[in-house]
Amino acid sequence: MRLGILPCQGACNVGNMTSKVALKYVDNERINMVCALGLPLGIENIIKMAKINDKFIALNGCPIKCASKTLDKIGITEYEEIVLTSDFGIEKNKNFKDESNMDKVEQKVEEIIKSFFHDQI
Ligand code: SF4
Numbered sequence: 001m002r003l004g005i006l007p008c009q010g011a012c013n014v015g016n017m018t019s020k021v022a023l024k025y026v027d028n029e030r031i032n033m034v035c036a037l038g039l040p041l042g043i044e045n046i047i048k049m050a051k052i053n054d055k056f057i058a059l060n061g062c063p064i065k066c067a068s069k070t071l072d073k074i075g076i077t078e079y080e081e082i083v084l085t086s087d088f089g090i091e092k093n094k095n096f097k098d099e100s101n102m103d104k105v106e107q108k109v110e111e112i113i114k115s116f117f118h119d120q121i
Contacts, residue, residue: 003116004053005109006034006067006079013098014061014084021105022059025113039070047074057082057112059105062092080112 005026007018026033032053038046056079058067068081084090088104 001055001117002030002032002053003113004032004034004050004056005059006036006039006050006056006071007059008061008065008067008070009036010061010066011096012061013093013095013100014090016096017084017090017099017102017105018059018061018067020099021102021109024106025109030117031113036067036070039074050074050076055079055116057109059109060084062086082108 005022007022008015009019010016022033025031034050034053034056035046039050056071056076058065058071058079058081060067060081060083062085063083065081065083068079071077071079082105084105085092087108088101090101
């Protein structure tokens, strides 16, 4: 079983946090990074690589939900959706180094990973 994490990677604190959180868990075996740009551009190989995963986490910085929309666009509907601003009360700003409440996001991602892999993380 494989899990794909798609961080929106937006140009703001919450967008950057999605990348930082994803990098913490990606191991290129069971947990894979999914390319936020390649999918909406329709790049065949990237879509094929994304689809090797059985389930996904859409890590969205804000309610615009670019990560979720990207998965929707290629017909992937089996995903857990996380929105950093509304789920954790993190305010969006332009300080890319801001990691306030990032630990809460990590906790949530860890919960999803544990439930997907039946407690093995
Ligand atoms: S979801 Fe929000 S933070 Fe992420 S890329 Fe889209 S607009 Fe930017």
